[in-house]
Amino acid sequence: MVLVEDVSSNSDSSPTPNRSNEASSSSPPPPRPSTAVPRSLISMLLERKVDAVLLLSRLATIFFTIMYIVPFFHSEPNVYYTKALLASIVTSGLRLRQRIPSFQLSREFLFFLLREDSAHYLMYSFLFLSGIPMTIVLIPLATYAVLHSSSFLSQILTNFPAIQLLCTRVTDNQINLLRFIALNEIILMPVLILSIFVARSNFLLIFMYYRFLTLRYASHRNPYTRTLFYELRQTVENLCNKPACPPLIQRICFSAITFINRLAPATA
Structure with a gap:
């Protein structure tokens, strides 16, 4: 009589650990959580080239205004006054280019051009470029430069919380700064009238500045x-x-x- 051994239980039970070990060794490791790599400051500036140039021109306006008011070096302060106005001209020109990209020789184009605040301050900067330096002339330009620079820096300096907090505080006081700028522009008119008696202004300058004030008075944006x-x-x-x-x-x-x-x- 032949004895048949049942080896199915042994064959099934003994290799089981080996299969589980092989399965565990061949399975891929769990995926690691993906971490977003923050973009560098240079890449963000390269993506917004015009805004980066505007930032540089506004920072130049602030720097030259400070150097004119409080000269740290033994140099002619009128040079800083002129450079501050030139930096403001660059800012207003680039901003106007953003607002009105195409030029047209028509009455409608001139109408829309004079409605833009950038055109007003382009006229303002050219108006005082060849005149006798006055500190009150640079105050609106420098204040605008501080306000817009803070707004842009708060968007790109996300990795610098202290600077971003400081810029955010400036932008939170936007209404007060705009009112301060408007008050300076209004006060400048009687200053120019009184400056006639000390030969620091003339009637043409007063008339042109009156035109500037009328444009600011009728502004729809501000x-x-x-x-x-x-x-x-x-x-x-x-x-x-x-x-x-x-x-x-x-x-x-x-x-x-x-x-x-x-x-x-x-x-x-």
Whole structure:
């Protein structure tokens, strides 16, 4: 009688660990979590070449304005005044190029050109480029440069939290800075009128600056010049209506308000 051994249980049970070891050794390792590599500052600037050039021109405006107001080196301060205006001309020209890329010799193109704030400050910078230096002229340009530079730097300096926080604080005060700029532009007009008596301005400069103020007053993008004119008028009228105000001062102030209202351009 032949004895048949059942070897199925042994053959199935003994090689099982080997198969599991082979399976475990041949299986690929689990994938590692992917980490996003932050883009470098140079690559972001290369992607936005025009904005990078605008940043450099605005930083140059800030630097030359500081060097004109507080000269650290023994050099002619008028040179820094001129360089600050030239840097502002570059900024306004590039910004105007972004806003209106194509040039057309037509009345409609000129109308849209004069509506742009960049065209206003291009005119402003050229207007004072050949004149006698005055600090108040550079204050609006430098303040605009600080505001727009902070806005751009807060977008690209994501790896520098301290600088980004500082730039964000500047942009959070945008309304106050724009009101400050508008107030400086308004105050510059009587300064130019008084400067005639000391030969620091002329009637042509005053007339051209009046045209600049009318453009700023009618601006659709930035209404703060118009708002500041209204607020200054309300303040002067309230002071003149007080009983302590002399009648002569009242007549002078109300006559000046009436005259300025006649000069104000019509707005839509």
